[in-house]
Amino acid sequence: MPSMARPARQSDYARFSPETPIVVDNGGSTFRIGWAGESDPRVAFRNVVQRPRHRVTGETVTIVGDHHDPALMKYFDCTRSSWRSAFDNNVVYQFEIMEYVLDYGFERLGATEQLDHPIMMTECICNPISSRVKMAELLFETYGVPSVAFGVDAAFSYKYNQRLGICREDGLAICSGLATSHAIPFIKGEPVWDACCRTNIGGYHVTDYLKQLLSLKYPYHMSNITWEKAEELKMEHCYIASDYMSELQIFQKETKEAEEKTRYWQLPWVPPQEEAPSEEDLARKAAFKEKQSQRLREMAAAKRSLKISELENELCGLEGLLQQLDEVDEAEGTAVLARMGYLSRQEIESAALKVTQSLRKAKGESNEAEDKVDASLAEKYPLTLVPDEMLTPDQLKEKKKQIFLKTTTEGRLRAKQKRFEEETFKERQNQQDEEKRLENPELYLEELRSRYKELFEKVEQRKRQKTNGHHSNGHSSGGVGRGERLSAAQRERMRLLTTAAFDRGKGEDTFGARDEDWQVYKLMSKDNDDDDDKGQEEDEAELARVTSKLQELDPTFVPKSDQLPEHLPRSRPLTAEDYKIALGVERFRCPEVLFQPSMVGVDQAGLDEMAAISLNRLSARADIDESVKDRIAISILVTGGSSLFPGLVPRLEALIRQSRPYLSPLKVVRASDPVLDAWRGAAIYADSRGFSLQTFSMQDYYEQGEAGLRRHNIVYSLY
Amino acid sequence: MEAEVVSSEMVLPPTLPFKRVQMSEKYPKGQSRGRHWKHLKQILQAENYISYSPDEPNYVNIESPPSMYPSKKYCDITGFEAPYADPRTNLRYVSPDVFKRIRMLPNEYVQRYLTLRNAAVVLK
Incomplete structure (x- = not known):
């Protein structure tokens, strides 16, 4: 956990006799180490290791924990190394990292010579034996500790709270840690391992979900949303909704209450300096x-x-x-x-x-010459007027050439004439328009607007048909075949193509017997659907004319094609508002994964169901009847870092009540300190008189090895 | 190394007096990189839990079963209860407005939203 004071090296190591055990709570998120019999761990740090390269000397160094002065990190090149944890889920698997962590822990505790203290160490429930063997190997062979005892953190937490009178002899511990959550029933003060259950969901998933959601919601600020920041936001602002659905409703309706419940995180923002260019x-x-x-x-x-x-x-x-x-x-x-x-x-x-x-x-x-040439068409091409019979073959050839030249020149002339006519027509139209406008400006404008609308729609419609309807759903990418409909003409074309492809070889081939058969190719060709191009061009020209007119006359007019679709954000200078990160639904949506793991794709029961499953598994034992279950139900303890969310206890109580018989007693309590209780319980346990009988010594290790460690199970009710 | 780094004691010393075997002896330089640690999946496989008695609790059989309740469908973008799902992107959504936003999303973001609930397409 961040923002913890940097652990100073302890100086009183030599004061403790070799009988005093060292208590290590090797949690997934935090490593705590201290002395048995004390009330608090001496040193606690995040259970991670970073191995960056020193910039000057180039050597790889080891940095354990995360509360170092960030200013000092500038001396190290961290690009190729990030925080690494020894844990996979809740099991230690990377013992090289574990060794660095233990090194640092013992060193901070002040160890100077061979460790001659027994070790009390926590591990996960039903730790795979190979992990336990490796841990024992590390402790015995590398550190040379005389003996070790392995226990479960959640059980220590329960025992500690039992001692405080918060829970009873028979009960249930629901422990939600970093990567996993457990439900462990206790009978006569001893955990019942056969009846416990584990869901692979914990605080890590909550933080990760929050981080991902925020960085997806604010892609611009992705770099600001770091793991550490998400963790901080989670601890400060997240809560468990008493009823998830109704809480969602509040936010969906955008009520005032939702506004009040939304928290904002303002990122540092400096107004941009608008600098006028100098002379x-x-x-x-x-x-x-x-x-x-x-x-x-x-x-x-x-x-x-x-x-x-x-x-x-x-x-x-x-x-x-x-x-x-x-x-x-x-x-x-x-x-x-x-x-x-x-x-x-x-x-x-x-x-x-x-x-x-x-x-x-x-x-x-x-270029006057051209006009002159045009004027003297007949003179220039004299042969065209002479009948063929009167000409020699040479002259005939010449005549053909002249006819060709003449027709092209005439064509050019005609086009010119047409252009001129069009211009005069336009001018006349403009004049008429002008007169109309002067007569009744309001009406004229109205007409123009409706005409514009009509034309625009027509042109758009055509465009849509051409582009296969992509425009209609605002999705410009993606080709045909992703659920898009084809226009009627295109459908017909596809039909023809498929029939052509599949009809081959079927019956007698009479294709080509009739002339109409060949029409098919014309229909199949891709560009048969632009017969109305001409009309479109006219429409477009008219639209352009009307648009320019409207632009001239109507100051409020904005051409539709210039209007961006409403959902497209326009680029504008960024304001402080853009640097504000809102935590609304996320505040209770993220911790909700503890109750509904399916939200992050984990197909397992949530915290509330785990209690029911655990009680159900208890029923398999002969000595358990309903009265025992009722006794258990009035002593449900929630512990672990993820149980710190406000609102967790009432919610859990309400949900567990649903699975219990009608009117049966139920009580859910939170541990006195969900984070530290496990270490404290272990410290009291290690200080009790019977502890030395529970340990696994170095001699046992060398004599029995793995089989001995497999049998090693401590008894929790020592105090 | 800089004086302030040394005085802050942030760097773990390479040799520690209380250890029997030092880190450098255990993982000689250059070879440490090749050192492979079994991941949990491999550890569990090697444990061969199938051969164990089912009555004995072990790491695998204490896992919770799937939830009895039908999983509720929530909008991937807003988190509200989602009555609809987009057949193209597979994202769930709550309203037409959100649908518009979904259709504007680049594929990368669609996949990231799907990854959140473990529904993304994984190419292997």
């Missing part, structure tokens, strides 16, 4: 921008002049060629043409024309 900065930026654009301009100019000179050269060459052709006779002319790769004189002329035009364009002069 100098601005000037520098502007200068840089200017320089960049200057460079680009220069580059563009250089490129243009290069192109112009190239074109001029080409033009020169072509003109030279034409002149050459003029000078020579026909035969020689064809030879020259062939050499230059041209077919006729006209070709050269048209090439020259093209070059002149691009030259003009490059020089930035207006």
